Amino acid sequence: MTPTPDPSHEAGSAYDGLLEHHEVAGDDSQWAFGTDFEDPLAGVDTTVPDDVDAAALATYCLMLGDDALVMSHRLSEWTSNAPDLEEDIALANTALDLLGQARLLLARAAAADASVVPALPAGSPVPAEDALAFFREAGAFRNVRLAEVPNGDFAHTMVRLLLFSTARLAVLGRLVDSRDPVLAAIAAKGVKELTYHRDYAGRWFLTLARGTDESHRRLLAALDELWPLYPELLATHPVEAAVAAAGVGVDPASVAAEVDVVLEQVLAVSGVERPDKAALAGVRGRTGRDGLHTESLTRLLAEMQVVARAHPTGLW
């Protein structure tokens, strides 16, 4: 045992307690995120209502969860790259909000139907949310393609965030009435966050549209590029139709009109014309919700999953 150094240094208080806390197992109240992994749905009744298809509910949760996870990843790529410190902070905040939604939704998917979770070596301490995020192949991801395409400039990110948050806010705004109390609670939390995201993106949309010639030109280019991915946000997948019929999910087509009204308002106040662009085709009708993605998703996942996959029994 090494002798303890003189603790009389007056200003070392920031360290006081570091070792003591380490020794007192279980006293981890000082850690913001807990010292150990905690089930984000701990204490919540995750029983699936009898008349609801658990597999459909799990897939639906993956759709909403993957949208949030992949979009969060793209937003987090702005960290230390944003036009100003205020934007760096705001984008990180948005990425954090969506990451939080993703964690709850992936956990909900695993609790509804454990068979969606990839198998890991026996004894692996990797929790279900991480198995889903880091050990699924691209084809098992159910996010819309809008969320995954690579970042462009700041206008590109604001247009994407506007389209994404407007549609997601409308969906979660209905989902607060879900018969699944877990989804209803997740939606209630998300609505507050997405209201801010939409407002942030909408304000920048207006600013860029009416800022300089260059910002106007860049905004229109971004809008043209991303518009073909917009219809996919509001198209109905059979799983969405099934969970909507069961009263646990929302058919995005049912909010399409209200989403359009909001976007029309933003376009009008910004003096920007609605692009005349067809929806991006799929492959034999399959798109992101079916696990059919752009080439960029495998690259995104290669980066996101690299450390976790190198340590399938790792404890983080």
Next chain:
Amino acid sequence: MTTTDVSEAGLLAQFEATVARNDRIEPRDWMPDGYRRTVLRQVAQHAHSEIIGMQPEGGWITRAPSLRRKAILLAKVQDEAGHGLYLYSAAETLGVSRQELTEMLVDGRQKYSSIFNYPTLSYADVGTIGWLVDGAAICNQVPLCRTSYGPYGRAMIRVCKEESFHQRQGYELLATMMRGTDAQRAMVQESVDRFWWPALMMFGPPDDDSPHTEQSMAWGIKRNTNDDLRQRFVDMSVPQAEALGVTFPDPDLRWNAERGHYDFGQPDWTEFMQVVKGNGPCNAQRIAHRRRAHEDGAWVRDAATAFARREQQEAIA
């Protein structure tokens, strides 16, 4: 301006009396030019360090091995941007804008902490930076909460609280990894081996080779010498390393009962000077990244300015 007849000598005497009482100098107070320059240099350097410091850890956000760790890291790097914001605000009270300060950073006219010129090579580095680098930073910064320049001291109180939290999170990541696989334990040890010496360098050159220390201490800007703080850091870190189950790569590290402190070896000061002078492993990369982000964002900042001006004009019209 009031009509008080104040000679330069009278103002200087007042200033020195304020510092001697351990009171704060505020932005509107008279201060010697040298004091203003020194505080500005230190606050700007500190702000730049926060901003450049976002890069080595920020690069791991997209590769964090769990969603919980991703959230923790995102929040931490976001805090660093926040620290940069309020330190730039403190610097602005001395009459220089954030824009000017950023230009001085990317031109190389102002410096930042050399530790960020070392590469991050594994996820364990995120933990090691929290534990050792943020730990060393707190050692440097806690005394600065009592620094003589008011806005700087107040900014430091908030920065220190959050840094202390980051340090615990870093330590906790390493402690968790040490409970994982052999490969994870090896990753932690390799990371600690790599960062120990650069962390010791964070306190600056030895006292007999520190050009600014004496004047800065007389002015109450700096409160402890480099060697004092380095010793304090070593004394704190050794028991933490033992609790963690890692070693430091220093054969001369041992308890000295007579001094009541740990003896330890010297970092490679030649390497330190190389890094300070711009030839560290990542100096060029860090500055190029910052310059690119700043230049890429120029059209956005211009648009915001133009938009605000137009709104103002339309409100008047």
